[in-house]
Amino acid sequence: MPQRSPEFSGSVKLKYVKLGYQYLVNHFLTFLLVPVIAGILLELIRLGPDEIATLWKSLQFDFIQILCSSYLIIFISTLYFVSRPRPVYLVDYACYKPPVTCRVPFSCFMEHSRLILSTEPKSVEFQMRILERSGLGEETCLPPAIHYIPPAPSMEAARKEAEMVIFSAVDTLFKKTGLEAKDVDILIVNCSLFSPTPSLTAMVINKYKMRGDIKSFNLSGMGCSAGMISINLARDLLQSYPNSIAVVVSTEIITPNYYQGKERSMLLPNCLFRMGGAAIFLSNRRSDSIRAKYRLLHVVRTHKGADDKAYRCVFEEEDPEGKSGISLSKDLMAIAGEALKSNITTIGPLVLPASEQLLFLMSLMGRKFFNPKWKPYIPDFKQAFDHFCIHAGGRAVIDELQKNLQLSAEHVEASRMTLHRFGNTSSSSLWYELSYIEAKGRMRKGNRVWQIAFGSGFKCNSAVWKCIKSIEIPTDGPWSDCIDRYPVHIPEVVKL
Amino acid sequence: MAEVSWICKRTVVSTKPVEAGKFCPLSVLDRIMEHNHVRVVLYYRCPKERKAGESTRMLRESLAELLSAYPIVTGRLLKTAEGHWMIKCNDAGVRMVEARAKGSVDKWLQNFDREKELNLVHWEPMFHKLYFWSTFYVQLTEFEEGGLAVGLSCGHLLSDPICVTIFIKAWADMTLNGKMVTPPLFHRLPRRGQCNETTNPQPFPELINYYKSTLEKPVPVVQAKQTTIKLAFGDEMVRSCIAMSHAPGSPDEPSPTPFQALAGLFWVGISKIKGLRNGLISMSICLDMRKVLGLDKGFFGNCMVYNQVPGDGIEEYELSKAANAIREVVDTMDAEGIMNLIEWMEGKADQFSCLMNGYDLICVNLEHVDSYSAIFEENFKPIHASYYIEPTVGEGMILVLPSPPGEGSFSRVVMITLPEDEAINLLEDKLIQQFSPTILMMADKKHTTANSDP
Numbered sequence: 001m002p003q004r005s006p007e008f009s010g011s012v013k014l015k016y017v018k019l020g021y022q023y024l025v026n027h028f029l030t031f032l033l034v035p036v037i038a039g040i041l042l043e044l045i046r047l048g049p050d051e052i053a054t055l056w057k058s059l060q061f062d063f064i065q066i067l068c069s070s071y072l073i074i075f076i077s078t079l080y081f082v083s084r085p086r087p088v089y090l091v092d093y094a095c096y097k098p099p100v101t102c103r104v105p106f107s108c109f110m111e112h113s114r115l116i117l118s119t120e121p122k123s124v125e126f127q128m129r130i131l132e133r134s135g136l137g138e139e140t141c142l143p144p145a146i147h148y149i150p151p152a153p154s155m156e157a158a159r160k161e162a163e164m165v166i167f168s169a170v171d172t173l174f175k176k177t178g179l180e181a182k183d184v185d186i187l188i189v190n191c192s193l194f195s196p197t198p199s200l201t202a203m204v205i206n207k208y209k210m211r212g213d214i215k216s217f218n219l220s221g222m223g224c225s226a227g228m229i230s231i232n233l234a235r236d237l238l239q240s241y242p243n244s245i246a247v248v249v250s251t252e253i254i255t256p257n258y259y260q261g262k263e264r265s266m267l268l269p270n271c272l273f274r275m276g277g278a279a280i281f282l283s284n285r286r287s288d289s290i291r292a293k294y295r296l297l298h299v300v301r302t303h304k305g306a307d308d309k310a311y312r313c314v315f316e317e318e319d320p321e322g323k324s325g326i327s328l329s330k331d332l333m334a335i336a337g338e339a340l341k342s343n344i345t346t347i348g349p350l351v352l353p354a355s356e357q358l359l360f361l362m363s364l365m366g367r368k369f370f371n372p373k374w375k376p377y378i379p380d381f382k383q384a385f386d387h388f389c390i391h392a393g394g395r396a397v398i399d400e401l402q403k404n405l406q407l408s409a410e411h412v413e414a415s416r417m418t419l420h421r422f423g424n425t426s427s428s429s430l431w432y433e434l435s436y437i438e439a440k441g442r443m444r445k446g447n448r449v450w451q452i453a454f455g456s457g458f459k460c461n462s463a464v465w466k467c468i469k470s471i472e473i474p475t476d477g478p479w480s481d482c483i484d485r486y487p488v489h490i491p492e493v494v495k496l
Numbered sequence: 497m498a499e500v501s502w503i504c505k506r507t508v509v510s511t512k513p514v515e516a517g518k519f520c521p522l523s524v525l526d527r528i529m530e531h532n533h534v535r536v537v538l539y540y541r542c543p544k545e546r547k548a549g550e551s552t553r554m555l556r557e558s559l560a561e562l563l564s565a566y567p568i569v570t571g572r573l574l575k576t577a578e579g580h581w582m583i584k585c586n587d588a589g590v591r592m593v594e595a596r597a598k599g600s601v602d603k604w605l606q607n608f609d610r611e612k613e614l615n616l617v618h619w620e621p622m623f624h625k626l627y628f629w630s631t632f633y634v635q636l637t638e639f640e641e642g643g644l645a646v647g648l649s650c651g652h653l654l655s656d657p658i659c660v661t662i663f664i665k666a667w668a669d670m671t672l673n674g675k676m677v678t679p680p681l682f683h684r685l686p687r688r689g690q691c692n693e694t695t696n697p698q699p700f701p702e703l704i705n706y707y708k709s710t711l712e713k714p715v716p717v718v719q720a721k722q723t724t725i726k727l728a729f730g731d732e733m734v735r736s737c738i739a740m741s742h743a744p745g746s747p748d749e750p751s752p753t754p755f756q757a758l759a760g761l762f763w764v765g766i767s768k769i770k771g772l773r774n775g776l777i778s779m780s781i782c783l784d785m786r787k788v789l790g791l792d793k794g795f796f797g798n799c800m801v802y803n804q805v806p807g808d809g810i811e812e813y814e815l816s817k818a819a820n821a822i823r824e825v826v827d828t829m830d831a832e833g834i835m836n837l838i839e840w841m842e843g844k845a846d847q848f849s850c851l852m853n854g855y856d857l858i859c860v861n862l863e864h865v866d867s868y869s870a871i872f873e874e875n876f877k878p879i880h881a882s883y884y885i886e887p888t889v890g891e892g893m894i895l896v897l898p899s900p901p902g903e904g905s906f907s908r909v910v911m912i913t914l915p916e917d918e919a920i921n922l923l924e925d926k927l928i929q930q931f932s933p934t935i936l937m938m939a940d941k942k943h944t945t946a947n948s949d950p
Contacts, residue, residue, distance in 0.1 A: 100511040100512075100560065101508075101511065101556070101557050101560045103509055103511065103513075104509070105509055105513060105514075105586075105587040105588065105589070106587075107572070107586040107587050107588035107589075108507050108509050108587070108588050108589050111507070111588050111628045112507065114625075114628050115628065137513075138513040138587065139513060144506075147506045147507060148504045148505065148506045149505045149506060149507070149591075152504065
């Protein structure tokens with residue numbers, strides 16, 4: 001014990017030094033201005049009111065000079081206000097809650113796997129090991145077509161699932177916000193693996209009888225990060241179209257993609273992917289700024305597709321028996337780490353406080369000019385953001401990011417609990433995580449949220465939101481009936 | 497051409513997850529029935545406007561709700577350290593088969609037989625890896641021209657026909673009202689009281705002797721092809737049968753119950769068909785012991801006990817003596833005797849590899865089973881109920897069931913399983929004909945095997 005106290009007090013001293021440094025650098029301008037203002041005030045007080053009046057009269061102002069100056073000021077301010085990007089508000093969002101009858105407990109999943117792959121015990125063993133370590137819970141859901149023995153993934157069943165998920169989410173969104181279908185100007189639907197003709201966007205427009213001049217976009221094949229890509233697209237469109245409303249629907253339709261073969265690299269998605277979807281209401285109208293929950297600050301997209309390994313690491317192909325599935329390469333974590341590094345290098349300067357940026361710059365210069373062996377400084381993103389939504393792609397992804405970004409257990413709690421309750425719902429998982437944070441009552445006005453998603457390609461896309469309204473704990477929503485049970489402790493290995 | 501066509505098979509899980517690490521032990525009365533299974537079919541009419549698949553969806557959702565209260569039903573078999581069966585409540589669900597049948601339910605009931613009826617209730621025999629074998633199977637068959645058949649089969653290890661009926665009633669209550677009238681209770685069979693007498697000579701050794709001798713018999717082999725016929729006896733007819741079975745010289749003795757009278761009638765009739773001249777064939781009765789042991793209505797598990805009825809010295813057509821012999825055996829099966837039996841069986845460390853009902857003619861008393869109150873939808877009661885205890889490999893099996901309500905308190909339906917030719921002969925027997933039974937289900941016609949499970 002006596003040995004620890006010098007270290008302990010040493011670390012406490014370091015903490016205060018760090019805090020002091022941060023405060024100094026972040027409020028540098030304030031520190032500069034304060035003495036200047038103080039000086040001016042002192043000077044004014046010293047001069048006295050009469051002297052000031054004389055000084056004022058001595059200044060010879062030409063009428064034209066005044067006019068030109070004021071015009072210049074007005075012109076510059078107008079230019080400034082007009083060229084500012086339109087703010088994009090997230091008014092509200094709704095997550096799809098699957099029916100309880102679609103629940104898939106571990107034992108049921110393993111039994112089906114055994115009955116379907118009865119000639120491949122090794123593959124069944126493999127699936128069992130994956131499931132034990134997956135971080136999923138007993139309440140995740142698969143669509144009805146996958147509950148059959150053997151599964152019956154027809155196109156009709158896939159369409160049924162799409163209707164069930166998308167219509168339910170959009171209905172909930174419309175009910176929550178009072179939005180009417182005819183007011184929607186922009187509609188974006190993203191679903192990576194199911195892309196029928198007519199598109200899912202057309203399906204939504206048909207069901208809700210939306211306007212003829214709606215701008216609709218259907219994104220497919222873009223993986224789990226397609227949600228952030230859709231948000232980016234919506235933002236760009238909302239810059240071009242003033243006073244508009246955009247609805248973004250993010251989902252993944254599981255039915256057509258249940259792999260029925262025995263290749264191990266392709267069995268992983270079966271164990272992790274589950275039913276889910278979300279509908280998001282974005283707007284650039286001033287009237288919506290009052291009731292909007294969040295404002296979009298930044299969207300950063302990074303693509304590693306130029307690298308062959310990254311391009312092939314999540315690949316849809318046919319196995320030697322002709323059954324198609326998505327194969328995941330063993331380098332997935334390493335490539336994800338690289339993609340993350342690219343993303344945070346881009347997003348860092350946009351969001352980090354000056355103190356962290358200075359430290360990062362110094363560390364960079366030091367490594368370049370003095371000693372390349374210095375450890376690279378990882379900026380402390382906890383100072384830039386209050387909440388983190390990491391795509392619940394799997395336990396390994398969340399562990400990796402927690403380690404890389406040096407996040408605490410509470411920061412990744414939303415991601416882990418979403419993985420446990422809903423499984424990997426692909427592009428909509430970020431919205432379930434955000435919903436978790438709100439349901440726990442942790443979201444305060446002024447908080448900043450960072451949503452990070454990874455996807456095939458290999459892509460790392462992220463979005464930064466700022467909470468602009470105090471949010472009450474919702475009474476409905478996907479977590480309403482189970483939030484009291486969370487957080488749960490998820491064991492490393494669940495014995496089946 | 498198949499009348500019943502399969503649509504799909506899936507697993508139905510409960511809506512609430514089961515806590516991990518839950519186990520349900522099986523009692524000795526459960527374990528002794530390891531090699532049997534129960535199959536029940538209930539028939540319903542449906543509202544005219546019902547679309548295809550709607551009834552099935554509704555029942556599937558309410559079943560999922562119900563299963564949250566029955567973790568034992570969704571569990572799987574596992575062996576204990578001592579080598580006995582128990583259930584691990586691992587939340588694996590029950591198998592459900594959805595099927596479609598041609599015609600309407602009324603048309604079906606006019607012209608069906610055992611083989612066709614068994615197509616309405618799916619069953620999978622135990623396979624090698626029992627941990628993945630579902631103990632319960634549900635089949636919902638919708639009739640194209642209206643009607644629904646609900647078939648439920650399960651291993652006798654977990655429940656007897658009475659328990660299965662209680663389960664179906666609970667399912668019906670859940671569908672109709674969203675809650676169960678009689679929630680299930682899972683507990684051990686009662687033990688003897690604290691009065692410590694000697695463990696030796698029990699007051700009723702015959703019961704234990706019967707079980708002992710049955711357990712020592714070799715596994716029976718199926719001989720002839722069996723068929724099942726179903727006869728309905730009207731209220732008046734059963735009353736006259738009881739009157740006939742009442743021993744003429746003893747007016748103080750209580751008159752036989754409908755079960756005793758009908759069991760006696762068939763015992764005598766079947767003995768004659770099988771060609772026995774002196775004495776009757778060996779018969780055992782199977783009775784529900786829930787009331788005797790004072791168990792709650794919601795008790796889940798096996799509680800039916802078999803006992804042999806001595807038939808020596810009874811000549812053919814001596815109906816009153818037969819009924820009397822049955823009555824005497826029924827009277828001696830009291831709580832003390834049953835608990836002694838249970839204790840004795842628990843003392844036996846061996847496996848129960850016999851078939852309790854695989855040797856004699858068995859008469860099962862199911863006359864108070866509550867199948868007609870399993871109402872899934874307002875105003876749609878079951879119109880017909882069938883029960884099977886399989887496999888039938890002994891001399892034959894007789895199940896005495898209740899009649900649909902409104903036909904009199906003494907009317908009964910009897911399902912008789914016998915080798916084919918004996919069944920046909922039985923229908924022509926004079927004694928049976930005396931009570932003019934209505935034939936609800938004929939013997940299987942001689943035709944090529946209809947489609948069973950693909």
